[in-house]
Amino acid sequence: MTGPLVQAHGLGRNFPMRQGLLGRPRDVWAVRDVDLTVARGETLGVVGESGCGKSTLGRMMMGLDAPTTGSVEFDGRDLADVKGGERRRLARRMQMVFQDPFGSLDPRRSVGAQIADGLRIHNIVPSDKIAEEVLRLTEQVGLSPESVRRRPHEFSGGQRQRVAIARALATRPDFIVADEPVSALDVSIQAQVVNLLMDLRQDLDLAMLFISHDLHVVRHLCNRIVVMYLGRIVEEGPAAKVFGTPAHPYTRALLESTPSLEPRHAALGDRVLPGELPSPMNPPSGCPFRTRCPIAEPACAQAVPPLTPQEDGWRAACIKAGPVKIAEPA
Amino acid sequence: MNRAQRKLILPTAIAAIIAALVLLAPFLPLADVRLMDIPGRFSAPSSEHWLGQDEFGRDVLSRLIWGGRASLFIAIGSALAAAVIGTTLGLLGGFFRGFVEVITVRFSEVILCLPPLLLALLVVTILGAGTWPLILALTLLYTPNYARVVYAATLQVRSLDFVTAQTAMGAHPVQILARTVLPNILPPLLVQMSLVVASAMVIESGLSFLGLGVVPPTPSWGLMIRAARGAMEQQWLLLVWPSLALAGTILTFNLLCDRLQSALDPRGVTGGGALWLRRGRNAPAPTPVAKVAAEADALLRVEDMSIRLHAETGMIELVRGVSFTVMPGETRAIVGESGSGKTLTGLALTGLLPDVLSISGGRALFNTRDGTQVDLSKLDEDAFRTLRGREVSMVFQDAAAALNPVLRIGEQLGEAIRAHNDIDDAALNKRVVALLRQVGLPDPESRVRSYPHELSGGQRQRAMIAVAVANEPRLLIADEPTTALDPTIQAQILTLFQTLKDETEGMGLIFVTHDLAVVAEIADQVTVMYAGEVVEEGPVDQVFARPRHPYTAALIASVPEGGADRLVAIPGTVPTPHNMPPGCRFAPRCDHAIAACSAAMPDIERPAPDRRTRCIRWEEVT
Structure with a gap:
C-alpha cells in the first residue's frame, strides 16, 4: 500500500432550508468536518443509518457535489481547482457504482453501448478494438458475451449491477465510490457481487469507498471502516478493531442491534437503542449522539468531542471512548 | 415484430x-x-371529376x-x-x-x-x-x-x-x-x-x-x-x-x-385494457363460509395452496402446493428471495391478492375466535371483511404508502376500531391513545393528531402496527415490516413484535422476510420458499444449525457473517414463472444436482418428525 490516493480535509456540505414562508434559511449540515483518506488497494467502508450523510459524502468524494467547506484532493490535486476538459479527463480515474441497478442504466441503450461510452470518451482503446474490450469487460464481471446487445430491462438486478460495475471499470479507474451497491439485491445475488468486488480490488489494485448500511457486508469486504452519525465521523479505524472492540458507544449499539444468524445470549430488548436520529436541522448541542447514548453524562453536552486516537490509525469521537468487547459471535 | x-x-x-x-x-x-370550367361549376362527382x-x-x-x-x-x-x-x-x-x-x-x-x-x-x-x-x-x-x-x-x-x-x-x-x-x-x-x-x-x-x-x-x-x-x-x-x-x-x-x-419504449407495453373488460376467470366460484366443527389445535393450517396468474398467454402458477401450520402463540417466518412467492402467500391469506391472481387449489383452514373453522382460500370479499382486523390482520413493508396521507393517525386508528366495535367517542379516544402507547409511539396524546408525514419511518411503522392490532387479531401477518428501516430502528420494531406477542395470548404471527438474520432473531418456525414452492420447513434453530436442503444451506452460507474469506454465491438467478425448470426448481443452480433431480418434482421428505425438505438427496448432501 502506498500513500493516500484520495484525501478529504474538513469536508462539509450545507443544505440551507427555509422554514415556513417567511422564515430565515437555517443551516442543515448533511456532512460536517470530515477528514478521510483512501489508499490504493484499500477498501474504506462508510456505515451509518439513513440521513447520516454517507451518500452526500460519496458524491463529494467523486466531485459530483461541491463541498461547502473543505476540499477533496485526488492524487494531490484539489478537485475544486480542476475545471472543464481537464476535469473530465480526471473523471476517467474515478468512477461510481450506484445503489439502484434499475435507475443507474439508461433503459434505451444497449448494455454494450453503455459500457463502450467510457472507452470512447477517454480513448482507452483504438476504436476498432472497442468491441473486443467491451467483451473482455463483460467477461470480467461474469456476464455472457451475447449480453452486450441486450438492453437493461432484460437483466435481473444482480446482472444489472454487474453491468454497472463493468461500465465503471471501462475507464480503468483508480478509485471507485460504491454507494450501497448490494442493498437492492437478494442475498444469494448479493454474495455474487460482493465476491466480484473483492476480486476486482485484488486484481486491479483499486481504491474503493464502499458505502453501506449493512454491517455484515462492510465487515466482510472492507479493510478500514468509518462510522458516521448525523454528518460526523464518530469512529474510524481498521475493520477488525472497529467491529471487534468498538470504542464508540454508537458503533457498539449499531453492532448489537444488527440481527444475526447466531442467537445471542442477551434478549433482543436489552440491546435495543432507544429513540431516533435527531433532526439535522436542530442537532443536539455537544456530542450528536448523546440523546440516545446509554453512557451519556452532562459533560457530553458541552462540546463536540474531537476524534481522538485510540491506537495507531484508530480514532473515536467520544469523551468516554474505549475498546469494549461485545457479545457478537465472530 | x-x-x-x-x-x-x-x-x-x-x-x-x-x-x-x-x-x-x-x-x-x-x-x-387553376383550370376553370364555368359551365361545370358545382357539378356533382362524376367519372371525370x-x-x-x-x-x-x-x-x-x-x-x-x-x-x-x-x-x-x-x-x-x-x-x-x-x-x-x-x-x-x-x-x-x-x-x-x-x-x-x-x-x-x-x-x-x-x-x-x-x-x-x-x-x-x-x-x-x-x-x-x-x-x-x-x-x-x-x-x-x-x-x-x-x-x-x-x-x-x-x-x-x-x-x-x-x-x-x-x-x-x-x-x-x-x-x-x-x-x-x-x-x-x-x-x-x-x-x-x-x-x-x-x-x-x-x-x-x-x-x-x-x-x-x-x-x-x-x-x-x-x-x-x-x-x-x-x-x-x-x-x-x-x-x-x-x-x-x-x-x-x-x-x-x-x-x-x-x-x-x-x-x-424499450420495456414494451403490456396488454392493458380495462380491468372489467378482461376475460372472466375460471376460479372456483366463491362458496359460502364453510362452517365445520372446529378441531382445537392449529390456528391456521394451509394445505397444498396454489396461486395462479391469469395472463394473456394462459395460466401461470406462481405459487405451487404450499403447506404450513401456525399454532396459537407461534411465530412462523416465511423466508425467500424475490420471486419466491412469499408475499403472495401472505396476501392470499388476507384475501388481498391482486385481481389477476387467484387461489387455484388447496385449503387454508383458520380457526376463528368463536370456534368455527373457515377456509380462507374459498372466502369472498364480504366474508373476508368480517374477518380482517378482528381475526386476521396485516402489516405492510411500506408504512408510508399503507397509511392514508390525508387522515390523522388517530382517525385511521379509530376507523379500524369502529369497523368492528360500536363504542362512543370518549371510549374510542381512550382506546386509540392506549394503542399508540402500547406500540411505543412517544407522546401518544399529541401523536393522535399527527398526519403520517409528520412521523419518522419507524414511528409510521409503529402506527401501522397499531392499526393492525387494534382489534386484537388472532393471526398477524407481517410482510417485510422492517426491511425499509435502519438497523437500530429495525431492532426496536422487532422488539415491539416480540412484546406484542408476549402480551397477547395465543396470537399467531406470520413474518414474511428475505432476511435470514431477522428470522433467527424473531421466529420459532421457518418455512423456506424458492420459486413458488416450499423447499424446507422446521424449527428455526434446527434449520439454521443443520439445513436439510441445499438451497437453505447455500442461502445461509451466502450471508456475510462469520469468518469465511469468500462468500458462497449461488450461481445464476431465480427462474421466472414462464420458464420453470422441470423437476426440482433449484436443480439448475444446485451444486449437488444429478439427473434424477430434473426428472420429476421431488416429494416432501421428513428428516425428522417436525422437519420437511423437498430434496431427493438430503441424506447424502446435507
Missing part, C-alpha cells in the same frame, strides 16, 4: 399514402388546379391534393422547426439551470402569455400573407410549448442515476444531452409533436379561411373550406371534402405518434 410494432402498421400506411399523394402531386395525372367541381368548375380532387401539399407543408414544417428550436431551449435550460434557464425557458414563456391567434395575426399582418410568413408565425407560436415540455422532462431525467453516471464518466455535457437525455425525453416530445401538428393545421386553415394565409388561387384546405362555405346551399359536398381531409390527416397523425411512442 412485437405487438407495439404491429400496431404501427395501420397509421404508418395511411400516413405514407397521404405523404405519397401530396409529394407526387406534380406527377399524378391530375387536372390543372371524382369529387366534383367547385364554384369555378375546378377539379376538387386535384385541388384537395395540391391543397394538402400547402397545408401539410406549413403545419409539419412549422411543427418541426418549433420542435428543433423548442427542444434545444428546453434541454439547455433544464440541464444547466441557473442563468441559462432564465434566457431560454423563462424567455420563451413570455410568448405563452400572448393569445396565440392574435400573435399569428400580428406576424402575418406585419410580413404579409403567404406560406413563409405563416410558417414563421406558427413556429414562433409553438416553440414555447416544446420548450416547456422538454424542460420539465429534462428536469426529471437529469437527476436520474444513469445521467449522473455519464457525468461521473467525464462525458461532455453536449454528448450527455444528445445521447442520454434526448432519447429518454422522446415520449412526451412525440405526444407534443402530434398535438402541435394537429393544432398547426387547424390554425393554418383558420388563417387561410380569414384570408391571411395561403394566397389564392394556390389551393389550401383552409381556402377550400372558406370558398365552400359561401356555396354551401348549392353544393354541400364541397365543404365535406376538405373537412374530411383535415380531420382524417390530424387523426392519422395523432395515432401515428401515439403508437410510435409505445413502439419506442
Whole structure:
C-alpha cells in the first residue's frame, strides 16, 4: 500500500432550508468536518443509518457535489481547482457504482453501448478494438458475451449491477465510490457481487469507498471502516478493531442491534437503542449522539468531542471512548 | 415484430399514402388546379371529376391534393422547426439551470402569455400573407410549448442515476444531452409533436379561411373550406371534402405518434385494457363460509395452496402446493428471495391478492375466535371483511404508502376500531391513545393528531402496527415490516413484535422476510420458499444449525457473517414463472444436482418428525 490516493480535509456540505414562508434559511449540515483518506488497494467502508450523510459524502468524494467547506484532493490535486476538459479527463480515474441497478442504466441503450461510452470518451482503446474490450469487460464481471446487445430491462438486478460495475471499470479507474451497491439485491445475488468486488480490488489494485448500511457486508469486504452519525465521523479505524472492540458507544449499539444468524445470549430488548436520529436541522448541542447514548453524562453536552486516537490509525469521537468487547459471535 | 410494432402498421400506411399523394402531386395525372370550367361549376362527382367541381368548375380532387401539399407543408414544417428550436431551449435550460434557464425557458414563456391567434395575426399582418410568413408565425407560436415540455422532462431525467453516471464518466455535457437525455425525453416530445401538428393545421386553415394565409388561387384546405362555405346551399359536398381531409390527416397523425411512442419504449407495453373488460376467470366460484366443527389445535393450517396468474398467454402458477401450520402463540417466518412467492402467500391469506391472481387449489383452514373453522382460500370479499382486523390482520413493508396521507393517525386508528366495535367517542379516544402507547409511539396524546408525514419511518411503522392490532387479531401477518428501516430502528420494531406477542395470548404471527438474520432473531418456525414452492420447513434453530436442503444451506452460507474469506454465491438467478425448470426448481443452480433431480418434482421428505425438505438427496448432501 502506498500513500493516500484520495484525501478529504474538513469536508462539509450545507443544505440551507427555509422554514415556513417567511422564515430565515437555517443551516442543515448533511456532512460536517470530515477528514478521510483512501489508499490504493484499500477498501474504506462508510456505515451509518439513513440521513447520516454517507451518500452526500460519496458524491463529494467523486466531485459530483461541491463541498461547502473543505476540499477533496485526488492524487494531490484539489478537485475544486480542476475545471472543464481537464476535469473530465480526471473523471476517467474515478468512477461510481450506484445503489439502484434499475435507475443507474439508461433503459434505451444497449448494455454494450453503455459500457463502450467510457472507452470512447477517454480513448482507452483504438476504436476498432472497442468491441473486443467491451467483451473482455463483460467477461470480467461474469456476464455472457451475447449480453452486450441486450438492453437493461432484460437483466435481473444482480446482472444489472454487474453491468454497472463493468461500465465503471471501462475507464480503468483508480478509485471507485460504491454507494450501497448490494442493498437492492437478494442475498444469494448479493454474495455474487460482493465476491466480484473483492476480486476486482485484488486484481486491479483499486481504491474503493464502499458505502453501506449493512454491517455484515462492510465487515466482510472492507479493510478500514468509518462510522458516521448525523454528518460526523464518530469512529474510524481498521475493520477488525472497529467491529471487534468498538470504542464508540454508537458503533457498539449499531453492532448489537444488527440481527444475526447466531442467537445471542442477551434478549433482543436489552440491546435495543432507544429513540431516533435527531433532526439535522436542530442537532443536539455537544456530542450528536448523546440523546440516545446509554453512557451519556452532562459533560457530553458541552462540546463536540474531537476524534481522538485510540491506537495507531484508530480514532473515536467520544469523551468516554474505549475498546469494549461485545457479545457478537465472530 | 412485437405487438407495439404491429400496431404501427395501420397509421404508418395511411400516413405514407397521404405523404405519397401530396409529394407526387406534380406527377399524378391530375387536372390543372387553376383550370376553370364555368359551365361545370358545382357539378356533382362524376367519372371525370371524382369529387366534383367547385364554384369555378375546378377539379376538387386535384385541388384537395395540391391543397394538402400547402397545408401539410406549413403545419409539419412549422411543427418541426418549433420542435428543433423548442427542444434545444428546453434541454439547455433544464440541464444547466441557473442563468441559462432564465434566457431560454423563462424567455420563451413570455410568448405563452400572448393569445396565440392574435400573435399569428400580428406576424402575418406585419410580413404579409403567404406560406413563409405563416410558417414563421406558427413556429414562433409553438416553440414555447416544446420548450416547456422538454424542460420539465429534462428536469426529471437529469437527476436520474444513469445521467449522473455519464457525468461521473467525464462525458461532455453536449454528448450527455444528445445521447442520454434526448432519447429518454422522446415520449412526451412525440405526444407534443402530434398535438402541435394537429393544432398547426387547424390554425393554418383558420388563417387561410380569414384570408391571411395561403394566397389564392394556390389551393389550401383552409381556402377550400372558406370558398365552400359561401356555396354551401348549392353544393354541400364541397365543404365535406376538405373537412374530411383535415380531420382524417390530424387523426392519422395523432395515432401515428401515439403508437410510435409505445413502439419506442424499450420495456414494451403490456396488454392493458380495462380491468372489467378482461376475460372472466375460471376460479372456483366463491362458496359460502364453510362452517365445520372446529378441531382445537392449529390456528391456521394451509394445505397444498396454489396461486395462479391469469395472463394473456394462459395460466401461470406462481405459487405451487404450499403447506404450513401456525399454532396459537407461534411465530412462523416465511423466508425467500424475490420471486419466491412469499408475499403472495401472505396476501392470499388476507384475501388481498391482486385481481389477476387467484387461489387455484388447496385449503387454508383458520380457526376463528368463536370456534368455527373457515377456509380462507374459498372466502369472498364480504366474508373476508368480517374477518380482517378482528381475526386476521396485516402489516405492510411500506408504512408510508399503507397509511392514508390525508387522515390523522388517530382517525385511521379509530376507523379500524369502529369497523368492528360500536363504542362512543370518549371510549374510542381512550382506546386509540392506549394503542399508540402500547406500540411505543412517544407522546401518544399529541401523536393522535399527527398526519403520517409528520412521523419518522419507524414511528409510521409503529402506527401501522397499531392499526393492525387494534382489534386484537388472532393471526398477524407481517410482510417485510422492517426491511425499509435502519438497523437500530429495525431492532426496536422487532422488539415491539416480540412484546406484542408476549402480551397477547395465543396470537399467531406470520413474518414474511428475505432476511435470514431477522428470522433467527424473531421466529420459532421457518418455512423456506424458492420459486413458488416450499423447499424446507422446521424449527428455526434446527434449520439454521443443520439445513436439510441445499438451497437453505447455500442461502445461509451466502450471508456475510462469520469468518469465511469468500462468500458462497449461488450461481445464476431465480427462474421466472414462464420458464420453470422441470423437476426440482433449484436443480439448475444446485451444486449437488444429478439427473434424477430434473426428472420429476421431488416429494416432501421428513428428516425428522417436525422437519420437511423437498430434496431427493438430503441424506447424502446435507
